[in-house]
Amino acid sequence: DTAVSQTPKYLVTQMGNDKSIKCEQNLGHDTMYWYKQDSKKFLKIMFSYNNKELIINETVPNRFSPKSPDKAHLNLHINSLELGDSAVYFCASSQLGRVGYNEQFFGPGTRLTVL
Amino acid sequence: DAKTTQPTSMDCAEGRAANLPCNHSTISGNEYVYWYRQIHSQGPQYIIHGLKNNETNEMASLIITEDRKSSTLILPHATLRDTAVYYCIVRGRITGANNLFFGTGTRLTVIP
Numbered sequence: 001d002t003a004v005s006q007t008p009k010y011l012v013t014q015m016g017n018d019k020s021i022k023c024e025q026n027l028g029h030d031t032m033y034w035y036k037q038d039s040k041k042f043l044k045i046m047f048s049y050n051n052k053e054l055i056i057n058e059t060v061p062n063r064f065s066p067k068s069p070d071k072a073h074l075n076l077h078i079n080s081l082e083l084g085d086s087a088v089y090f091c092a093s094s095q096l097g098r099v100g101y102n103e104q105f106f107g108p109g110t111r112l113t114v115l
Numbered sequence: 116d117a118k119t120t121q122p123t124s125m126d127c128a129e130g131r132a133a134n135l136p137c138n139h140s141t142i143s144g145n146e147y148v149y150w151y152r153q154i155h156s157q158g159p160q161y162i163i164h165g166l167k168n169n170e171t172n173e174m175a176s177l178i179i180t181e182d183r184k185s186s187t188l189i190l191p192h193a194t195l196r197d198t199a200v201y202y203c204i205v206r207g208r209i210t211g212a213n214n215l216f217f218g219t220g221t222r223l224t225v226i227p
Binding site for chain 1: 153156157158159160161164200202215216217219
């Protein structure tokens with residue numbers, strides 16, 4: 001069974017469109033994350049969600065919005081897509097509160113290409 | 116979170132031990148050292164973590180110096196599948212923000 005899954009794996013779209021990437025984890029974790037990896041391979045945190053509450057929100061444009069229908073899902077919605085949004089987006093999950101233990105499980109990534 | 120410094124790249128012969136260094140001279144007393152790796156086109160994978168004692172699991176060993184200003188990840192018998200970018204991350208105790216800050220990492224190439 002896949003621990004953290006993302007759909008779609010590849011997403012090609014035009015500038016200005018609105019798109020969503022879905023993420024699901026079956027690990028029973030209470031915290032989920034979205035990371036962006038750009039063309040230079042830098043991996044940066046975008047959001048983390050704990051118990052349906054946004055607990056961290058890095059300086060990302062408000063065109064990006066995480067939505068969590070339940071503890072097992074954290075979807076990423078992107079409005080008005082721009083060329084610079086092209087990247088690989090990774091979802092991850094972990095169990096918050098285990099002091100000193102920060103093992104995050106990552107999904108396979110979604111490669112977004114904006115034309 | 117303390118900043119980490121790693122070599123950009125390293126090579127290792129297949130079957131030999133791979134020793135990946137990391138400097139974290141500004142680490143504070145309650146910060147842990149984590150190692151993740153990212154194999155090409157995959158999501159990052161947790162390897163190991165430690166505070167001040169050396170740690171070992173089925174994947175690797177982590178050696179932390181006594182002053183905690185540096186550490187070394189050891190893959191005892193590197194295989195071709197260990198070719199990846201290895202990230203050393205220093206992270207404090209969980210206080211509510213649970214994010215990881217990835218640096219540039221070390222690109223390890225295991226050579227046949």
